[in-house]
Amino acid sequence: MPLSKPYLDVPGTTIFDAEQSRKGYWLNQFCMSLMKADNRARFKADEQAYLNDWPMTEAQKAAVLARDLNECIRLGGNIYFLAKIGATDGLSFQQMAGSMTGMSETEYREMMLRGGRSVEGNRRIGEEGDAQAHRQPQGAEKKRGG
Secondary structure: OOOOOHHHHOOOOOOOOHHHHHHOHHHHHHHHHOOOHHHHHHHHHOHHHHHHOOOOOHHHHHHHHHOOHHHHHHOOOOHHHHHHHHHHOOOOHHHHHHHHHOOOHHHHHHHHHOOOOOOOOOOOOOOOOHHHHOOOOOOOOOOOOO
């Protein structure tokens, strides 16, 4: 029986759970290999040849070559591992995040300084009132000290 995953209905969000971890295992291992200078040099010299040394899916390889980090995430990549690709390309994490949102680095930084994205449109799609069901009833707070 599959596990219940109520978090799957958050718009535009891929949760890195055990299933995603299994799906992206070799993609993430490839990313971790980029921590070594020799591997970064080999990758930059011939990206396709280096990727062919890894038992990743063709879709994962294509997403890496296109630097489509959103697709890499959908295919099991973890952003903390994928950051190694950006670092190999000389990009900051902020530059990478901006590219993933369709914003320039400056636009992304300014948006984050303003408090990030609005929660409107970014909540669970589940039933109306679902958010209410997860809130603690008023007056039900635990009292401290007795």
